[in-house]
Amino acid sequence: RKEVEQDPGPFNVPEGATVAFNCTYSNSASQSFFWYRQDCRKEPKLLMSVYSSGNEDGRFTAQLNRASQYISLLIRDSKLSDSATYLCVVRERGSTLGRLYFGRGTQLTVWP
Amino acid sequence: GAGVSQSPSNKVTEKGKDVELRCDPISGHTALYWYRQSLGQGLEFLIYFQGNSAPDKSGLPSDRFSAERTGGSVSTLTIQRTQQEDSAVYLCASSLGGSGGAFFGQGTRLTVV
Numbered sequence: 034r035k036e037v038e039q040d041p042g043p044f045n046v047p048e049g050a051t052v053a054f055n056c057t058y059s060n061s062a063s064q065s066f067f068w069y070r071q072d073c074r075k076e077p078k079l080l081m082s083v084y085s086s087g088n089e090d091g092r093f094t095a096q097l098n099r100a101s102q103y104i105s106l107l108i109r110d111s112k113l114s115d116s117a118t119y120l121c122v123v124r125e126r127g128s129t130l131g132r133l134y135f136g137r138g139t140q141l142t143v144w145p
Numbered sequence: 146g147a148g149v150s151q152s153p154s155n156k157v158t159e160k161g162k163d164v165e166l167r168c169d170p171i172s173g174h175t176a177l178y179w180y181r182q183s184l185g186q187g188l189e190f191l192i193y194f195q196g197n198s199a200p201d202k203s204g205l206p207s208d209r210f211s212a213e214r215t216g217g218s219v220s221t222l223t224i225q226r227t228q229q230e231d232s233a234v235y236l237c238a239s240s241l242g243g244s245g246g247a248f249f250g251q252g253t254r255l256t257v258v
Contacts, residue, residue, distance in 0.1 A: 067246045076236055076249040077188070120188075122246075131176055131240075132201050133247055137187040 036060060039121050039136035046143055050111045054139045056104040056121030065124040066097055068106050070117040071138065077120055080106075111143045147171075149250035151237050157256045158227055166222040166253045170239030177220050178240075178247060179212060181233040188236065194220060227257045 039056045046052050058066075066083035081088065083095040083104055094107040104121055121136040150169040158164050170177050179191040190204035194214045205211070209227075214220040224231055234254050238247035 065245075076252050079246040079248060082246055131195060131242070132190065132193045133178060133238075134190075135180075135188040 035136075036125075036134040037121055037123050037136040039139050041137055041139060043140040043142060046111055046141070048111055048113060048143055048145055050143075051107065051109045052111060052141065053108075054106045054119050054121075054141075056106075056136055058102050058104070058121075058123045058134070060123070060125050061099075061102060063102075063123045063125050066095075066104050067122040067124075067133075068093075068095055068104075069120040069122055069135075071120060072117050077135075080119070108141075111141075113143050113145060116141055116143045149237055149239050149248055151235075151250035151253050153253055154251060155254045155256075157258060160229060160257055161226055163223065163225045164227055164255065166224075166235050166237075166255070168220045168222070168237030168239075168250060170218065170220070170237070171241075171248060172218075174239035174241050174248075175217060176240040176242060176247070177214060178238045179220070179222050180236045180238070182236060182252075183233045189233075191222070191235075224255075227255075229257050231255060232257045 037058050068080040069077040070080045071077040081090050083097045087096045092109045096105045118138040118140045120138045123134045152167045177194040180188040192202045192212045196217050197214050209225045212222045234252040236252045238249040240247040
């Protein structure tokens with residue numbers, strides 16, 4: 034069983050649309066949660082951390098549900114530049130003391 | 146430097162040769178990670194350092210792969226007797242301690258011919 038599971042997509046949406054990505058993780062002892070974006074043939078870039086209370090950064094809203102072990106990312110008013118692969122990332126407690134687990138990513142294409 | 150620096154950016158090597166990939170993390174970042182990514186695939190974990198020690202090296206694919214980190218800073222990933230299946234982008238990331246998000250370098254694209 035994978036540590037982090039994501040719907041691979043692809044999601045194809047028009048500009049201005051709202052799109053949501055979901056992610057589940059298997060280890061209830063997980064400590065920290067993040068969303069990254071990765072453009073084609075580029076390195077992943079940290080988009081935002083995810084907090085239990087939910088957090089927002091401009092058009093992006095992240096939510097965490099620890100009871101369900103579920104993380105989400107909502108993008109409002111999609112832009113062409115949002116086209117990328119979005120990676121869900123979880124850091125665990127325990128002996129590995131900080132190893133990051135990456136999902137396979139969800140591909141988003143925003144079309145004009 | 147301002148970000149994570151990896152060198153070389155590209156490396157073409159002949160099958161059977163050894164290669165060394167270097168990662169210079171963000172100054173002050175104690176955690177350092179190595180991943181690799183094949184074209185169109187997800188990130189594959191290789192090894193994680195906290196300071197100079199590696200609490201998790203479970204992702205190293207074989208004993209041809211080794212990594213070290215000295216002075217709590219620069220890390221070197223060594224692949225001995227390279228094989229064609231080692232061809233991938235090798236990505237290094239660092240984070241402040243074991244709690245914050247990690248920042249990636251631009252990667253080393255390794256091609257084994």
